[in-house]
Amino acid sequence: MSKADVEHGTGMMSTSESLNTDLLKQLEAMNQPEHTSSECWSSAASLVREASIWILLGAVLWIGTLLAVGANA
Amino acid sequence: MSTSHSVEQEALAGRLPVLSGNRVYKTYGSFLWTCCAFSAATWAFLIGSYLPYVGDWRLGVMGYVIGLIIGMALVSLASGVPSYKYGTDPIDTAKASFGYRGIIVPLFGLLATLIGWSYVVEALTARGAANVAATVTGSQVTGDSHEHLVIGVALATLFLVWFIACKGPKFFERLNGFIGPLHMLITLVMFGILVHKFGLENLWHNQVAPDQMLSHDPVQGLALAVEFGVSNAMTWWPVMGGLTRLVKSKNHVMGPSIIGVGILGAAVVSTVAALAAISAGTYDPTIWMIAVGGPVFGSIVMTIVLTANVATMVVMIYLAGVSIQQVKFFARLKWELLLALLLLPGVYFAFETEWLLSKVMSWLSYNGVMFVGISGITLVDYFILRREQLDAPSLFATRNSNYAYWGGVNWTAVVISIVAVIGYLALYDPVTVAMHQWFRYLGASIPVIAISGASYYLAVRLIVAPMGKGNYTKGTAITSRPTLDPQPAPGAMKVSL
Numbered sequence: 001m002s003k004a005d006v007e008h009g010t011g012m013m014s015t016s017e018s019l020n021t022d023l024l025k026q027l028e029a030m031n032q033p034e035h036t037s038s039e040c041w042s043s044a045a046s047l048v049r050e051a052s053i054w055i056l057l058g059a060v061l062w063i064g065t066l067l068a069v070g071a072n073a
Numbered sequence: 074m075s076t077s078h079s080v081e082q083e084a085l086a087g088r089l090p091v092l093s094g095n096r097v098y099k100t101y102g103s104f105l106w107t108c109c110a111f112s113a114a115t116w117a118f119l120i121g122s123y124l125p126y127v128g129d130w131r132l133g134v135m136g137y138v139i140g141l142i143i144g145m146a147l148v149s150l151a152s153g154v155p156s157y158k159y160g161t162d163p164i165d166t167a168k169a170s171f172g173y174r175g176i177i178v179p180l181f182g183l184l185a186t187l188i189g190w191s192y193v194v195e196a197l198t199a200r201g202a203a204n205v206a207a208t209v210t211g212s213q214v215t216g217d218s219h220e221h222l223v224i225g226v227a228l229a230t231l232f233l234v235w236f237i238a239c240k241g242p243k244f245f246e247r248l249n250g251f252i253g254p255l256h257m258l259i260t261l262v263m264f265g266i267l268v269h270k271f272g273l274e275n276l277w278h279n280q281v282a283p284d285q286m287l288s289h290d291p292v293q294g295l296a297l298a299v300e301f302g303v304s305n306a307m308t309w310w311p312v313m314g315g316l317t318r319l320v321k322s323k324n325h326v327m328g329p330s331i332i333g334v335g336i337l338g339a340a341v342v343s344t345v346a347a348l349a350a351i352s353a354g355t356y357d358p359t360i361w362m363i364a365v366g367g368p369v370f371g372s373i374v375m376t377i378v379l380t381a382n383v384a385t386m387v388v389m390i391y392l393a394g395v396s397i398q399q400v401k402f403f404a405r406l407k408w409e410l411l412l413a414l415l416l417l418p419g420v421y422f423a424f425e426t427e428w429l430l431s432k433v434m435s436w437l438s439y440n441g442v443m444f445v446g447i448s449g450i451t452l453v454d455y456f457i458l459r460r461e462q463l464d465a466p467s468l469f470a471t472r473n474s475n476y477a478y479w480g481g482v483n484w485t486a487v488v489i490s491i492v493a494v495i496g497y498l499a500l501y502d503p504v505t506v507a508m509h510q511w512f513r514y515l516g517a518s519i520p521v522i523a524i525s526g527a528s529y530y531l532a533v534r535l536i537v538a539p540m541g542k543g544n545y546t547k548g549t550a551i552t553s554r555p556t557l558d559p560q561p562a563p564g565a566m567k568v569s570l
Contacts, residue, residue, distance in 0.1 A: 016405060019087075019570045020557055026089045027466055027555040027568060030159070038093035039323045044154050044461055050327040051146040058143035062299065065135050069291040 087408075088398050088570060090465065091160035096321035097242045104320055105329035105337075106253030107246060107388070111312070112338025113256045114385035115197045115378065116190070118358055120305065120339070121346025125281045127301075128294035130347045136295045137343060140302020140516070141335035147522060148309050148444075149317070149330040151452035155463065156314030157326050163314025164396050165468045167447070169543075170454035170529070173471050174481030178490055180399055182443035183311035187393040188415060189440070190308075191234075191386050195419050196426035198382040199227035204359035205375045209368045227423030231416050234386045238394070239409050242319055245387050252384045257337055259377050263362060264345050270365050271352045279351045287506050293513040300501060300516035302335075304441030307518060309334060310448050315392035390415055404570050439503060445518050446493025449525030450486050458533055458545060466555040467544070469568040473561065475544035475553065483543060485532040493525045 035041060098104040124133030155166040167179045203223045237245055267276060288294040309330075317326050346358070353361035358378060363371030394412050398404040403411055422429050455461060467475040478484070500509045500517035511520075538545035553566035561567045 016401075016570070017557075019404065020568070023089055023469055023568055023570050024555055024557055026092065027469070029092055030090055030465055031552070035093050039321075040093045040096075040158050040160070042323070044158065044323075044456075047154055047323060047327055048150065048456070051150050054146040054327070054331050055143050058139045058146070061135065061142075062139045062295070065132070065139070065295060066292065069132070069295065 087404065088162050088165060088395060088469075091318050093160075093321065096160075097246050097319040098316075098325060099321045101322075101325045101329060103246055103250060104316070104325050105333040107249040107316065108329050108333025109338040110249040110253040110256060110381060110384040111388045112334040112385075113253070113260070113342050114194050114382045115201060115358075116194065117339050117342035118346040118349075119197070120301065121343030122350040122357075123301065124298060124343060124347040125351050126285060126287045127297045128286045128288045128291060129280060130351060131277075132291060132295050133298045133301075134340065134344045134347055136298025137302040137305075138336065138340045140299040140304075140518075141306055141339055142302075142331060143299075144303035144306025144518065145309065145331045145335040146327070147452065148306050148448055149313050149327055150456070151448045152310045153313035153317040153326055153330060155451070155455045155461075157317040157320055157323070158461070159463060159465055159468070160318045161314075161465070161468055162318065162395050163311060164399055166314060166455075166463065167451055168468050168474070168476050169459065169463050170450050170476075170483060171486045172476055172478040172481045172483040172543075173474055175478065175483050175487050176399065178487055179311070179444075179447050180396060182447065183396050184393060185443070186308055186311050186440055187389040187396075188418075191389045191393070191416075192419050192422045192429060194382050194386050194389075195227050195230050195234075195422065196429045198230050198379050199223045199423065199426050200430070201357075201359040201375070201379050201382075202226040204357070205363060205372055205379075208360065208363040209372055223426055224423050227426060228420065230383060230386070231419045231423065233383050234390055235409075235412055235416050237383070237387045238390045238412050241408075242391060245384065245391070246319075248387075249384055252381050253333070253337075255377060256381045257341065259374055260342050260345055262374065263358065263366075264348070266362070266366050267345065267348050267352065276348050276352055281351055290513065293508065296513045296516045297506075297508070300512075300518060302339075303516060303518040304445075304503065305339065306335065307441035307444040307448060310444040310451075311396070312388075312392060315395060316388075398570070401570075441518070442494050442497050442503065445497050445521045446490040446525040449493065449522040450489060450529045452522075453526035453530050454486075454533075457530060464544065464553050464566075466553040466566040466568050469555070469570065470553075470566050471569075473566055475566075478537075478542045483537065485537055486529065489525050489528050489532065492528075493521050496524065497521045 029035060098107065124130055124137055127133040127136065152163045156163050159166060164176050164180050164183060167176050171178060200223055203219055203226060206222055207219060237248065283289070288297060313330060320326055349355065349358065349361050353365060355361050359375055362375055365371070366374060390412060393415055394408070397415070406414070464475045471477070471481065497517050500521070501507070501512050533543070533545055537543050554564055555568045556565040557567065558565065559567060
């Protein structure tokens with residue numbers, strides 16, 4: 001996979017400008033509707049809820065196991 | 074090659090933000106199986122072998138699952154979610170809390186984790202393959218010819234990893250779609266073989282000898298197993314952001330991370346290893362699988378298991394290759410050459426696999442410790458202090474960055490990260506297994522993550538924000554306009570890689 005469409009016969013990028021130009025393009029594109037209207041840009045509330053449910057599940061399993069251990073002791 | 078295609082390729086092989094349209098993981102299954110294939114290397118067998126020593130293998134497995142679920146949920150939030158939104162590497166997103174120079178702290182941890190574990194997996198693969206060959210042929214597992222085989226397999230593994238990693242994440246996304254399910258199938262087969270050989274009743278009741286147990290207190294034993302899980306999950310801080318920046322849909326971030334990494338890749342494989350460690354006398358599947366399953370079937374199974382290690386190494390080297398480009402020299406190297414440089418020390422370690430497994434493994438026990446404080450800080454910074462709003466151009470800027478802090482370093486984050494390591498070790502030392510009396514209630518990672526996050530919140534509110542550092546006082550939705558102009562206009566920010 002090539003890292004940029006610049007000459008790199010010696011193994012080094014010919015200029016750092018080409019990399020920086022591509023960075024500028026990507027950062028500008030990040031503010032375009034194609035990205036800002038995508039799921040990536042929307043609130044992470046649903047991810048936080050999902051993670052909280054998993055953490056709650058872990059906590060319930062932990063407490064349940066402790067109760068089971070206590071009952072068998 | 075079109076320019077847009079080239080930029081997409083460059084983003085996937087470098088630090089450029091990966092935009093929504095360029096994301097590689099477009100289905101739940103594709104990300105799930107990559108997470109699973111990555112997690113289910115032979116290290117999962119090694120970790121699983123420790124679980125019975127908490128006092129009861131059933132408590133060990135249950136605690137490990139609990140720890141992985143809680144830990145992976147926290148790490149996916151702290152590292153995965155910001156990188157998912159901005160398409161940036163976790164080290165770039167960490168600049169918001171650590172500063173553009175302060176990220177040397179998480180970067181060091183990331184490279185130590187990814188490169189260190191890559192060489193360990195290389196050694197496990199090479200010695201495992203040689204063990205299989207020796208067991209099948211009935212030869213000794215010592216001597217020159219055996220060692221030559223180890224070296225040969227190690228070098229071949231390195232070449233294969235380099236070759237696949239050069240193809241980029243799109244290629245290994247497709248590859249992991251086969252390796253992940255196959256590895257799970259093989260693990261179930263191994264479990265079936267153990268049940269057939271020893272019987273379900275024996276497997277359920279057998280335990281390690283009492284004098285070998287690390288704890289005889291079930292509450293402490295459970296806390297120890299939970300800690301194994303949480304601290305293992307902490308080592309995924311450098312990984313999750315690197316992978317979620319390639320995920321397209323929000324619904325595919327959390328579930329595959331927890332199920333793929335935590336449950337399928339780690340817990341299921343480690344359970345089989347725990348059972349084998351007690352009943353078959355060794356966790357090492359390269360030995361018991363052939364002894365129990367026979368030379369032909371055992372060799373086929375083990376070849377698949379060891380081949381899956383290559384998938385793990387590929388993802389680790391890919392992520393390390395992206396993150397090391399924080400150093401300008403590496404950002405300007407060809408991708409193929411950069412990967413070769415990262416793998417080069419592996420050639421030396423191919424000749425020192427035994428030393429590597431005996432010495433480096435102990436050091437890597439401290440691996441999760443490095444990310445406990447970092448996880449707490451990045452979690453609180455992104456969700457509570459910044460309310461999910463970063464200034465993307467500032468992640469690629471230096472002196473004029475909103476995240477410049479004090480000469481590029483947010484010392485409060487650095488100090489809290491270091492104190493977190495000290496606090497963790499005071500509660501629990503993963504090498505000596507010395508535990509503080511409070512350890513039996515919540516382990517070490519969970520309280521240290523909570524205290525680190527709370528400390529960082531207070532430090533920002535009381536010190537950083539009042540001093541006008543870190544863009545905490547300017548509102549939460551400021552976005553600078555990126556520019557390459559060395560004299561940026563007001564509101565613009567000079568960016569560079």
